[in-house]
Amino acid sequence: xxxxxxxxxxxxxxxxxxxxxxxxxxxxxxxxxxxxxxxxxxxxxxxxxxxxxxxxxxxxxxxxxxxxxxxxxxxxxxxxxxxxxxxxxxxxxxxxxxxxxxxxxxxxxxxxxxxxxxxxxxxxxxxxxxxxxxxxxxxxxxxxxxxxxxxxxxxxxxxxxxxxxxxxxxxxxxxxxxxxxxxxxxxxxxxxxxxxxxxxxxxxxxxxxxxxxxxxxxxxxxxxxxxxxxxxxxxxxxxxxxxxxxxxxxxxxxxxxxxxxxxxxxxxxxxxxxxxxxx
Amino acid sequence: xxxxxxxxxxxxxxxxxxxxxxxxxxxxxxxxxxxxxxxxxxxxxxxxxxxxxxxxxxxxxxxxxxxxxxxxxxxxxxxxxxxxxxxxxxxxxxxxxxxxxxxxxxxxxxxxxxxxxxxxxxxxxxxxxxxxxxxxxxxxxxxxxxxxxxxxxxxxxxxxxxxxxxxxxxxxxxxxxxxxxxxxxxxxxxxxxxxxxxxxxxxxxxxxxxxxxxxxxxxxxxxxxxxxxxxxxxxxxxxxxxxxxxxxxxxxxxxxxxxxxxxxxxxxxxxxxxxxxxxxxxxxxxxxxxxxxxxx
Numbered sequence: 176x177x178x179x180x181x182x183x184x185x186x187x188x189x190x191x192x193x194x195x196x197x198x199x200x201x202x203x204x205x206x207x208x209x210x211x212x213x214x215x216x217x218x219x220x221x222x223x224x225x226x227x228x229x230x231x232x233x234x235x236x237x238x239x240x241x242x243x244x245x246x247x248x249x250x251x252x253x254x255x256x257x258x259x260x261x262x263x264x265x266x267x268x269x270x271x272x273x274x275x276x277x278x279x280x281x282x283x284x285x286x287x288x289x290x291x292x293x294x295x296x297x298x299x300x301x302x303x304x305x306x307x308x309x310x311x312x313x314x315x316x317x318x319x320x321x322x323x324x325x326x327x328x329x330x331x332x333x334x335x336x337x338x339x340x341x342x343x344x345x346x347x348x349x350x351x352x353x354x355x356x357x358x359x360x361x362x363x364x365x366x367x368x369x370x371x372x373x374x375x376x377x378x379x380x381x382x383x384x385x386x387x388x389x390x391x392x393x394x395x396x397x398x399x400x401x402x403x404x405x406x407x408x409x410x411x412x413x414x415x416x417x418x419x420x421x422x423x424x425x426x427x428x429x430x431x432x433x434x435x436x437x438x439x440x441x442x443x444x445x446x447x448x449x450x451x452x453x454x
Numbered sequence: 455x456x457x458x459x460x461x462x463x464x465x466x467x468x469x470x471x472x473x474x475x476x477x478x479x480x481x482x483x484x485x486x487x488x489x490x491x492x493x494x495x496x497x498x499x500x501x502x503x504x505x506x507x508x509x510x511x512x513x514x515x516x517x518x519x520x521x522x523x524x525x526x527x528x529x530x531x532x533x534x535x536x537x538x539x540x541x542x543x544x545x546x547x548x549x550x551x552x553x554x555x556x557x558x559x560x561x562x563x564x565x566x567x568x569x570x571x572x573x574x575x576x577x578x579x580x581x582x583x584x585x586x587x588x589x590x591x592x593x594x595x596x597x598x599x600x601x602x603x604x605x606x607x608x609x610x611x612x613x614x615x616x617x618x619x620x621x622x623x624x625x626x627x628x629x630x631x632x633x634x635x636x637x638x639x640x641x642x643x644x645x646x647x648x649x650x651x652x653x654x655x656x657x658x659x660x661x662x663x664x665x666x667x668x669x670x671x672x673x674x675x676x677x678x679x680x681x682x683x684x685x686x687x688x689x690x691x692x693x694x695x696x697x698x699x700x701x702x703x704x705x706x707x708x709x710x711x712x713x714x715x716x717x718x719x720x721x722x723x724x725x726x727x728x729x730x731x732x733x734x735x736x737x738x739x740x741x742x743x744x745x746x747x748x749x750x
Contacts, residue, residue, distance in 0.1 A: 229722040232650055244714040251710060281641050281649035287666050287726045288717060289677040291640040295594075295625030295707045302598045321578075321587065322640055325619050329591040346578040346587040351648060356580050370505055372544070372585040385588050424595050427588065437585070439501045443548035446492045447518065451556045454489040454520040 181224040181236030183317040183341070183396060184275025188221040190398035191273070191407065198249065204228055204236075205245040213411040217269040218253045220246060222276050222327055232282025238323040239280035243293035246327055250300035254307055267309040269414045270301070274328040275317030278348065294326040301330035310417035312410060315377075316395060319344045332422065333387040333413040337395045342377040349375060371436055384433025387413055387426070467685040470611050471635060475517045475534035478572050478611070481686045482530055482693050488521025492549055500543050502582045511537045516546035518553045524694040527560065527567040529553050535574030535614035542620060543579040547589020554596035554606075561603035568604045568697050569597075571627065574611070576642065577618015590619035597626045601705065605629060607696045609689060610636040610678075615667065617642045626707050629696045630678035631689065632669030638678060639667040665728045674732040677706070 185206070189195045192208035201207065204225035209216050224236040233239025238246075250270060257267050279285075279294060305311045313319075313331035320343065328334070336342055346352070353360045367374035371382045381389045390409055392402050420426060427433055428441060470478060480488065492498050494512035503510040515537035519530045531550050533540040542550075550571075557567040578586035597606050605628035610616045615637030616624050624630055624638060632638065641649075643657035656662065665671060672678040682692050716735055720726060 231722075232654070240717045244710055244717060247710045248714060278649075279640055281646050281654075283646060283650075283655045283666070284720075284722060284726050286639050286641060286646065286655075287728055287731065288720060289639075289672070289675070291621035291638065292625045292677050292707065292713065293717070294640060295622045296710050296713065298591075298594055298622055299598060299626055299707050300710070302595050306599065306602075322619060322622070325587065325591055325594070325622055329588070330595060344584065346583040347580060351645070352580050352583070354648065366506065370502060372502060373581070373583050380584060383584060383588070385584075423599065424592055427592070437544065439498070439545050440548040440585075440589075443492065443498050443514075443545045444552040446496060446498055447549055447552040448556060450489075450491040451520060451553070454491060 179224065179236070180277040180318050181222070181275050184221050184273050185223040186396070187314070187316045187398055188219060188223070188273050190403045192219050201245050201249070202228065202241040204233070204242050205249070207249045212269070212407060213414065215266065215269050215414065217271050217414070218249070219271045219273060220249060220327070221273040222246070230280060230282060230284055232285060233280035236275065236277050237280040238276050238278070238294065238326045239282070240285055240288055240290055240293045243290070243297045243326050247296035247300040250297070250304055253309065254300070254304050257307070257309070267307060269310040269312060270304050271410060272301070272311070272313045272328045272331060274313055274315045274319045274324065276320065276323035276327055277318050278320045279322030279326065294322055297326045298330050305330060305332050306422050308422060310414040312413045312417065314406070314410065315342055315344060317341060321345070321347050332417045332420065332424065332426070334385060335388050335390055335409060335413060336377055336380070336386055338377060338389045338391045339395050341395070343375050344377060344380045345375055382432050383436050384430040385427045387416070464683065464685070468687065469684050470686040470689050471613060471633065471684045473686065474536065475515070475532035475572060475574070479517050479519045479530040479532040482570060482690050483519055483521040483523055483528065484525065488519040491518040491520055491553065493517070498545055500545050500582065502544065502585070506581055508581060514543055514545040514549065515540060516549045518549055523568065523570070523697045526697055527565055528570060528697065529557050529567060530570045530572065532572035533575045538579055540573070540575035540614050541577065541579030542575060542586045542589050542593070543582040544585040544589055547586065547593055551589070551592045551596045554593070554600050558596070558600045558603060561600065566604050569600055569606045570693055571606065571608045571623070572611070573608055573616040573620055573624055574614040575616055575618070575620045576614065577620050587619060590623065594623050594626055597623055601626070601628060601701070605696060605699070605701050607631065607693055609693065610638055610669070611684065611689065612636040628702055628705060629680070630672070631680045631682060631692050631696070632672055632678050633682060633684045634669050635684060636669040637663065637667035638669070638672050671728050671732070674736050675728070676736045
């Protein structure tokens with residue numbers, strides 16, 4: 176890893192929104208901004224490291240209790256604005272999650288105060304927005320790991336990721352996964368090259384069929400003007416694509432890559448449906 | 455000749471925890487009403503485990519029964535804690551999401567179909583890593599879609615408990631039913647100890663684990679709805695009562711402002727005493743005011 180987790184997320188939030196501060200009343204770890212993109216005013220959200228966080232296990236870019244509830248509140252706000260202001264929501268505002276999270280917060284305080292519920296509220300907010308027609312776009316610029324990603328980003332109807340070696344989308348970071356599955360890190364790396372869902376390489380992740388697009392960008396650590404313009408255009412395209420598609424996660428099963436790699440998912444679903452009709 | 459014998463009810467009960475996933479699911483449905491979908495004879499199993507030298511299971515550890523509960527259309531989806539610790543793989547996740555989506559479709563077409571999830575799971579099956587994590591994201595999406603029409607009732611009986619990403623799925627449920635043996639949390643004690651050190655969490659301290667994650671605590675602090683003893687008949691009765699109750703007025707996971715304020719009010723300078731949350735959070739929640747407490 177070239178830089179600390181979360182800093183790249185912050186750099187991209189600043190580059191895309193021109194802002195770098197939380198909204199009033201929010202913790203320093205959640206950046207939210209409403210910015211014009213194409214014809215829309217999109218809401219951008221990003222979780223960043225906050226070394227002064229009240230919760231000691233959520234100071235390095237993890238999604239903790241404050242982060243999860245803040246994300247939930249800020250996403251719900253967009254849904255409420257839409258339903259109260261426009262009686263006929265012609266174009267529900269896009270919501271863009273910039274993702275660079277190392278994980279959920281691993282602390283006793285968090286467990287005691289039911290972090291599972293906190294994370295559920297944020298995931299629900301994103302999913303509700305999607306189901307109500309808001310294009311929810313996730314842009315993975317760095318890490319997107321485990322409960323951190325389930326909370327912030329995985330309910331989007333389009334996921335974009337940088338094609339870069341520092342981008343990691345995974346269920347658990349490498350060292351911990353090795354310990355739990357009783358493997359060495361070297362063994363995990365080797366298996367990752369053979370078995371796509373185990374890989375820590377975003378190009379292998381792209382083979383699973385869950386990504387909308389892999390973006391090739393120059394020097395993702397330092398967003399240059401041209402790169403920012405390129406990413407903005409990709410976001411606008413993804414918003415249009417999301418609006419043209421369904422509001423569920425069906426595209427993760429119907430993409431070309433998914434039809435190849437997720438054959439077992441497709442088969443299991445088809446069998447359940449066939450037997451459901453008869454039961 | 456006649457000695458009055460007092461045999462405690464608890465001794466004579468049928469334990470729910472001792473049943474496997476299939477028997478648990480069957481015990482909750484109206485007798486004769488159910489049929490298992492994509493069972494072990496269909497042999498839809500994980501394509502990823504054999505590649506890693508791990509024996510797959512013909513049902514991938516996920517049992518789906520379609521039938522009726524209290525006379526209403528229902529689907530019960532149970533994870534088998536005895537297979538890979540109930541972890542979510544590609545196939546088990548697809549079975550669960552598909553069954554929830556079909557319940558949604560039937561509900562939209564006028565046949566309201568409730569779902570009961572029996573969650574004994576450590577979360578993502580790390581041998582299927584990214585497809586397991588995505589499976590959980592899809593299950594969560596499917597729960598939220600069904601919840602617009604019919605309640606989703608989660609039962610966590612033990613002994614595996616419900617951890618990892620599937621704890622988020624539980625958090626999205628309309629109702630959570632737990633036994634005192636059950637645990638519910640995002641990060642298991644071993645994971646916290648490994649990531650943050652033994653000072654943060656001593657995973658060998660069973661009293662501490664149950665004080666935080668245990669069913670009694672989760673219900674008393676208001677983040678789960680019902681505490682019920684390990685008795686198959688009692689658990690079935692509680693599930694029936696929730697099927698009959700229908701959707702709650704507000705789901706717990708929609709009460710963002712309430713919980714955000716509660717988090718704001720916590721003193722984070724030291725560890726939080728779980729008992730204080732029973733006093734400050736418990737009973738104040740507007741969700742499920744009725745039928746709180748142990749059902750005996």
